[in-house]
Amino acid sequence: MxxxxxxxxxxxxxxxxxxxxxxxxxxxxxxxxxxxxxxxxxxxxxxxxxxxxxxxxxxxxxxxxxxxxxxxAHLAGMRVRAPDGHYADGEFASNHGFHPFRDYGLAVxxxxxxxxxxxxxxxxxxxxxxxxxxxxxxxxxxxxxxxxxxxxxxxxxxxxxxxxxxxxxxxxxxxxxxxxxxxxxRFFPKRLALVAHYRNVRDVGALGEMHVDHKGYFGIVDVGGGLMNVAVVVPMSRAREMGEGRTEFFDQWIASRPHLAERFVGAERVTDVRATGPxxxxxxxxxxxxxxxxxxxxxxxxxxxxxxxxxxxxxxxxxxxxxxxxxxxxxxxxxxxxxxxxxxxxxxxxxxxKLERIVGMAIAYPYFLNNAAKALSRRKEMADLLVGVAGDFIPTGLVLNPRFLFNLFISPAFRT
Ligand SMILES: Cc1cc2nc3c(=O)[nH]c(=O)nc-3n(C[C@H](O)[C@H](O)[C@H](O)COP(=O)(O)OP(=O)(O)OC[C@H]3O[C@@H](n4cnc5c(N)ncnc54)[C@H](O)[C@@H]3O)c2cc1C
Structure with missing residues (x-):
């Protein structure tokens, strides 16, 4: 039976x-x-x-x-800081006739x-x-x-x-x-992420933040209850350099970047630094x-x-x-x-x-990300559109077209 x-x-x-x-x-x-x-x-x-x-x-x-x-926490949108220091803010706003389920994301x-x-x-x-x-x-x-x-x-x-x-x-x-x-x-990025939670990081607002530079990217987001999630993502090749000292690496990342260091004065790390990757x-x-x-x-x-x-x-x-x-x-x-x-x-x-791969390429080549941040800081409607696509309520077709991609990654280089 x-x-x-x-x-x-x-x-x-x-x-x-x-x-x-x-x-x-x-x-x-x-x-x-x-x-x-x-x-x-x-x-x-x-x-x-x-x-x-x-x-x-x-x-x-x-x-x-x-x-x-x-x-x-309720997130109004995303802020990206490009390697050259340009900031671009995009919000989860209704756009091109598309409306989010809520005009904020959650962080928890x-x-x-x-x-x-x-x-x-x-x-x-x-x-x-x-x-x-x-x-x-x-x-x-x-x-x-x-x-x-x-x-x-x-x-x-x-x-x-x-x-x-x-x-x-x-x-x-x-x-x-x-x-x-x-x-x-072998065409996929091999990256390593380190994540920890902090209290009392200064000036963390309603935008999730990504700070990109030549070595990797760094995120800060309020996750409610007075906690901030702080993450560093770097190419896997840097894991060797890190050795067992992931906490030191994390601290050093913050301390060596003045725009971050000043915001972590008086901040307290309340969880261990956890690692994952690739x-x-x-x-x-x-x-x-x-x-x-x-x-x-x-x-x-x-x-x-x-x-x-x-x-x-x-x-x-x-x-x-x-x-x-x-x-x-x-x-x-x-x-x-x-x-x-x-x-x-x-x-x-x-x-x-496709979009993830394009963003992945822009992160790896600062020239493109610097251009994109310039374009998005000048044209808020482009930033909102991109954040709406990342926020899953605007179809990707609106940004995955040659015109949008040219205006994002190439044309800012020809404008002063
Ligand atoms: C550094 C980093 C940052 C991220 N940040 C974000 C973010 O901000 N926002 C976002 O949307 N996504 C983010 N992600 C992605 C997000 O974490 C994942 O996409 C999401 O957790 C996927 O959910 P899942 O259920 O597929 O897998 P998981 O959440 O990983 O759940 C898998 C479950 O399977 C269980 N499991 C595993 N193996 C076995 C087994 N052999 N037998 C039984 N159970 C098993 C695990 O215990 C776990 O509970 C991030 C990822 C990384 C690496």
């Missing part, structure tokens, strides 16, 4: 991508089990700001009010956000098992994914079976790796028979544009109906359904993938 399944769908990872997928599946009546190696609340190395459109999904998940009650500690979001999935019936580390993916005799191997903290392994497995296990996804779905490329990965396609990837497990390029959480939430919301269709349809149609998921992902995120 066939063994009873442990769930219709096993979701590996209970971060924003896994929670959003589980929420949509559970709401559609699917029996879903989320497995996460961590115990929540758990931290995640991140700059912790969310685009305005993330609030739309959090509202649909019925968790936005609780997040608002937790005391997040991941220890708070992720637990609330995962509880949102629990509230609609998803089962969640914490401290459950997935170590492998099982396949049946046809090669189709049929479950996972889970390790409890005490070290004993269990096999769990399901009709479908979702890999929402973030960067370095075990599901992606075991099925050979994820890859990095982080650029992609999967093409993000599925195999019986499984699909979502969130960072499927794609992540660079944190500069700050859209990973939105992409994770949106990815889960998009993936769930395809899984429901695959589970309810004839088995031989499953591959066609999952190919349609891949197509939907490209249509949803393809423009963003």
């Amino acid at each position: 066939a063994r009873e399944l442990d769930a219709d769908v096993i979701v590996v990872g209970g971060g924003p991508a896994g929670a959003s997928t589980a929420h949509s599946l559970a709401r559609a009546g699917v029996d879903v089990l989320v497995l996460d190696r961590a115990s929540f609340p758990r931290d995640k190395t991140c700059a912790e700001y969310l685009s305005p459109q993330a609030s739309r999904i959090l509202s649909d998940m019925n968790v936005l009010d609780e997040i608002e009650r937790s005391g997040p 500690r991941r220890t708070i956000l992720d637990e609330i979001v995962l509880n949102g999935a629990r509230a609609v019936g998803a089962r969640v098992e914490e401290l459950a580390r997935v170590t492998d993916v099982a396949k049946n005799h046809t090669g189709r994914v049929s479950g996972v191997t889970v390790m409890a903290p005490e070290g004993e392994a269990r096999s769990l079976t399901s009709r479908f497995v979702v890999g929402a296990d973030g960067l370095r996804s075990v599901v992606g790796k075991r099925l050979d779905l994820t890859h990095t490329s 982080f650029a990965t992609a999967s093409r396609p993000a599925w195999a028979p019986g499984t699909a990837l979502v969130g960072d497990a499927a794609d992540f390029f660079d944190p500069f544009t700050g859209e990973g959480i939105y992409a994770a939430l949106r990815g889960g919301e998009m993936l769930a109906p395809f899984i429901v269709e695959a589970l309810r349809g004839a088995p031989q149609k499953e591959n066609r359904v999952l190919a349609a998921y891949e197509k939907a992902r490209r249509s949803e995120f393809g423009g963003k993938w």
Whole structure:
């Protein structure tokens, strides 16, 4: 007799991508089990700001009010400081007939956000098992994914079976790796990020800040509760120079830049400096028979544009109906359904993938970023448009066209 399944769908990872997928599946009546190696609340190395459109999904998940009650900061937009010292400010303002869900983004500690979001999935019936580390993916005799191997903290392994497995296990996804779905490329930036939280940094306002120079970029954002998230992102090649001294490196970064140093006089670092990297990965396609990837497990390029959480939430919301269709349809149609998921992902995120690469190039070549900051400081409507695209409520097509890109990166060099 066939063994009873442990769930219709096993979701590996209970971060924003896994929670959003589980929420949509559970709401559609699917029996879903989320497995996460961590115990929540758990931290995640991140700059912790969310685009305005993330609030739309959090509202649909019925968790936005609780997040608002937790005391997040409200972000009006973004400020970029170019290597030559030019500043450009863009706001999350209605633009070209497009309106954000809210005219501000949220910034909130991941220890708070992720637990609330995962509880949102629990509230609609998803089962969640914490401290459950997935170590492998099982396949049946046809090669189709049929479950996972889970390790409890005490070290004993269990096999769990399901009709479908979702890999929402973030960067370095075990599901992606075991099925050979994820890859990095030598053309992807290899960067290392250091993140810490401070109190009493001076003059931190309602704009998230990015300070770019020849060595990397530095972000400051108010995340509510009197805390500021402070991040340094540098090429991986500098990791050797850093050695074990990541805190000294971080302190030195601030101390050696007068425009930052003066703002950290009297500031207090209240968390350890956490490090992560390299982080650029992609999967093409993000599925195999019986499984699909979502969130960072499927794609992540660079944190500069700050859209990973939105992409994770949106990815889960998009993936769930395809899984429901695959589970309810004839088995031989499953591959066609999952190919349609891949197509939907490209249509949803393809423009963003291009934009992230263009921004990544501008960061690596200060000439272009200096020009862009000049253009954006002179023409606020261009800055708002770009921030609206990064804020996920304006289509990328409005900036991914030769005219906008010329006006951004090239023409300021011909104007004094
Ligand atoms: C330095 C940095 C700064 C960033 N700043 C921002 C920002 O400001 N705004 C923004 O929107 N995005 C930002 N991002 C990106 C953002 O953090 C991610 O895109 C987002 O967390 C992706 O969500 P996820 O659910 O896919 O993955 P995660 O949030 O990483 O969740 C994955 C979950 O899977 C679990 N897991 C992993 N492996 C296993 C396993 N084997 N078994 C079981 N469970 C497992 C983990 O415990 C975790 O809970 C930043 C990223 C970096 C690196």
